[in-house]
Amino acid sequence: MPRSPKDNQEIRDARREEILAAAARVFAAKGLSQSKISDIAAAANLSHGLVYHYFDSKDSIFGAIVDQMIAKIDADLASDGELTAYQRLVAGIERSRDRVCAGGLEPGRVVAQAMMQGVIPDHLRGRIHEHFGRLHRRIAERIEEAQRDGDIEPDADPVELASALVCLMRGLSMRAPDMPHLPFPIPRTDTILRLLRPSSAPQDTRRATPRAARGPNARRR
Amino acid sequence: MPRSPKDNQEIRDARREEILAAAARVFAAKGLSQSKISDIAAAANLSHGLVYHYFDSKDSIFGAIVDQMIAKIDADLASDGELTAYQRLVAGIERSRDRVCAGGLEPGRVVAQAMMQGVIPDHLRGRIHEHFGRLHRRIAERIEEAQRDGDIEPDADPVELASALVCLMRGLSMRAPDMPHLPFPIPRTDTILRLLRPSSAPQDTRRATPRAARGPNARRR
DNA sequence: GTCTATACGTAGATAGAC
DNA sequence: GTCTATCTACGTATAGAC
Known part of the structure; x- marks a missing residue:
């Protein structure tokens, strides 16, 4: 039985928040320019590429955090x-x-x-x-x-x-x-x-x- | 008639100071990681490569500035x-x-x-x-x-x-x-x-x- | 002493497999 | 939805010409 659309949405939202929380920690520690996407991915325990599935760019993540x-x-x-x-x-x-x-x-x-x-x-x-x-x-x-x-x-x-x-x-x-x-x-x-x-x-x-x-x-x- | 060793030394010292002064401005404006060597070179009105003639690396410049x-x-x-x-x-x-x-x-x-x-x-x-x-x-x-x-x-x-x-x-x-x-x-x-x-x-x-x-x-x- | 050209590494971003 | 592999751009640092 496949996941319902509702479940999918919950997963998406949760992931988004996880990424933002991880990014906030990384940005606070290193600042925008020194923070690599891989740092954020690592802090959120997911792959580099997946971050881009949820956000357009590093700047858009930073914007959300700010x-x-x-x-x-x-x-x-x-x-x-x-x-x-x-x-x-x-x-x-x-x-x-x-x-x-x-x-x-x-x-x-x-x-x-x-x-x-x-x-x-x-x-x-x-x-x-x-x-x-x-x-x-x-x-x-x-x-x-x-x-x-x-x-x-x-x-x-x-x-x-x-x-x-x-x-x-x-x-x-x-x-x-x-x-x-x-x-x-x-x-x-x-x-x-x-x-x-x-x-x-x-x-x-x-x-x-x-x-x-x-x-x-x-x-x- | 070639330049005397003394003149050369003066040129070297002056250049070094120019680079440091330029670098200080750049670092103050952008921070270490956002400052490219080319920014420093441009601020000092000399070429990218010449900076490396006077300093080993970006870090060594930063160290001198600090x-x-x-x-x-x-x-x-x-x-x-x-x-x-x-x-x-x-x-x-x-x-x-x-x-x-x-x-x-x-x-x-x-x-x-x-x-x-x-x-x-x-x-x-x-x-x-x-x-x-x-x-x-x-x-x-x-x-x-x-x-x-x-x-x-x-x-x-x-x-x-x-x-x-x-x-x-x-x-x-x-x-x-x-x-x-x-x-x-x-x-x-x-x-x-x-x-x-x-x-x-x-x-x-x-x-x-x-x-x-x-x-x-x-x-x- | 000064420049231009180039090698090398790294990081942002994309594509396609699972 | 998630990952790995890849493309591309750019920046550090070096080499060699003038």
Whole structure:
């Protein structure tokens, strides 16, 4: 008895996902250009030729991966309904940081690698560029909201803070997974948050110490 | 009349430097694996084959570049004799940041790319690893000194702060030179320094407000 | 010292057998 | 649907002409 069309479709979908998962690992480890199709095939335990049965080209695989990673990053920002803006920022930072610690798949890593590479398929450039725009805008908005809540330094430019935070997180994601014991530790979330922390630091003489007493994790209202 | 041996040597040295300079630009733009020997030759305005007259292989060129970049980074930290530890930290950050702004050759970029690549010649791995050890140790020491001077948050772990700072700077250097108009700005030095800034922030209840009044740029003693 | 022509290997992509 | 064999393009590295 032959396989039903439905079974075939399931096999196809499963294979596709397997290949994408394998490719994500390979790309994260080596970047687009250094990743051979055979590497991906080997990581997915199937033959070289079969990969081409499911995807047109290496670029199309990479495109699919980048889209997945972008979606994952967007999801990181979107979730966490009942929290303060500040708490959502912290949660996002923590998730990303945990992934780096686990040595697992850091979505930011793939995208950052893609951005650094000279040759990205043109359609991808646009998508990546848009992604960064969205990411940065959302973080800046969230920072602004947290400033209104009094959880973040109110006198700093939110766009500026967002840039610094994004830089830091990108640098974090860049730690090579095959160099697990680098001489310096992964900074704690507390340390990262120093960037945003309100302070009555000396250079700021306009405000004395009012709302600071509430603490950075205080719930608003 | 033939060229003197001395002239020949000068030509050789000059060519070598030209090739290295061209290669540095190419590597910074595309990374090791995407850089073809012909790219380097074209960037240096000479033929493909001549590159091999001066270097054994692409890897050996890359090795020379990485060494140059490492030396440049080390130099950034070494200089500035008459300054405070804190002032030297600031100067280093500013130099690196200026290079990124100029879109020029950011040494950290090449090294970071190298680190992220899966395949680095083995001897290079060691050198890069050592470099990071030195870099981090020096920064941590300098931070510690600045803490004693009262210019940096005294209750934070210097190693921790150094890690965060290195991450941030690495993320900064990663901006693609061919994407000059990213939606977010390069963070100002002030903003970067928020990581280190002393503060009488709420979560820290042990110290009240003593030394903070001196300001972060105050000369010690 | 500099170039052009060429050998060799490798990786992307296709074709056809099972 | 899956594999192996093959074509083709390109990049590293070398050899030899000028």
